[in-house]
Amino acid sequence: MLSKTFIIAALAAAVTATPIAQGQSSSWASGAPAATVAPSSAPAPVSTGAPAAVAVNPTAPDGLVAKLLTEPNTVGRFKEIQSQLATGTINLKFDFNPAANPAITPGAGGQVDLAQRANFPILTGTGISAAGIFFNPCGLNTPHFHPRATEFLTLVTDTKMLSGFVLENGLVSEFNTTLTKYQGTVFPQGSIHFQQNLDCQPAVAIAGLNSEDPGASSVAQNFIVNxxxxxxxxxxxxxxxxxxxxxxxxxxxxxxxxxxxxxxxxxxxxxxx
Incomplete structure (x- = not known):
């Protein structure tokens, strides 16, 4: 059948639009939005307030998370964390600024910077993680799900964002809402969900997830392509x-x-x- 070719062509834009997709640069990559071509009446890009120079988040040493997971108790785990902090191997803070996360390949629509136990080991054993999501104008975080976490997302810029989710078989109607600055919404664990920046300027959202290793699976990309x-x-x-x-x-x-x-x-x- 010829449908595979047509399906891939139809969804090519979705694959490159997601902050999770690979291979294209983002206007947030330098830590501040790049100039975009827009009518003179369009709003000016939002400033991130980022400093000119941004320190890159440190890379956790190989085997550290495994060691933390096998400590007999929480005190033992944090003693190991304390020793790693003292040598500067890890940090007590995580910088979501895209410039601090050069290992993340942005998509055409923006970038997701996820702090999880693999790159922020102090989260080991806490059961939480967090993401900074940087949307380019009109950027779409294409439908995806987290196999191990519920997500609570909050829009932190003065923009508008459409979000929605489908729960599971048996209740397949879409739950959706439009967020404005400082408003948040939830995506239940395993639900297929998305976020769409409705504005002609960049937007930023912060998401909390109740797993230190939430995982993500992009629906169209993994289904159609893989x-x-x-x-x-x-x-x-x-x-x-x-x-x-x-x-x-x-x-x-x-x-x-x-x-x-x-x-x-x-x-x-x-x-x-």
Missing amino acids: IDPEIVDATLGFPNEINADNFAQFKKNIPTPLAKGVEECLQRCHIAY
Whole structure:
């Protein structure tokens, strides 16, 4: 079937729009938004207030988190943390500024800087993590889910942000809301959720998650790009093409679980599809 090619083309923008996506620079990469081409009436970019020089967050030594996880109690864990702090190997603070996290490859829509136990070892054993999310104008954090955490996200810039989530099978209607400065919302663990910057200027949000290793799985990217093409084709109802004219019909043809099966098997078993 030709649908795999058309599906990937249709979702290419989504793959590059996410702050989690790889390979394109972000206007936040220097710690301050770059100039953008916009009508003269467009709002000016938001300043991050970042200093000219930003220290890079230290890289945790190999094996440190494993050692912390095997300490017999909390006091032992923090004694080890204390010794690492004394030598300057780790830090007691985490800088979310993108310039302090050069190892993160931004997407076209912005950047996510996640403080978790792997890069901020003091979180080991605390059951929490946090993310600074830097959106370019119109930036979209494409639908994704956290397998091990619920997320509470707060918008901290004077902008507007649309957010939404779908919980699970059995309740598939979308919960959504629009946030303004200092307003927050929640995304339950495992729910597919997104955030969309509605403004023509950068936006920043801070998110707290109730796991020191929350994980993230980008739905479109991992499904369309990484799953066997025949499985994708069968799951989507064997569309010949997906475009703006037939998208509504395409959505109607997506089968419910369990799907009928892949084309090769259906042909071999003489089952119509």
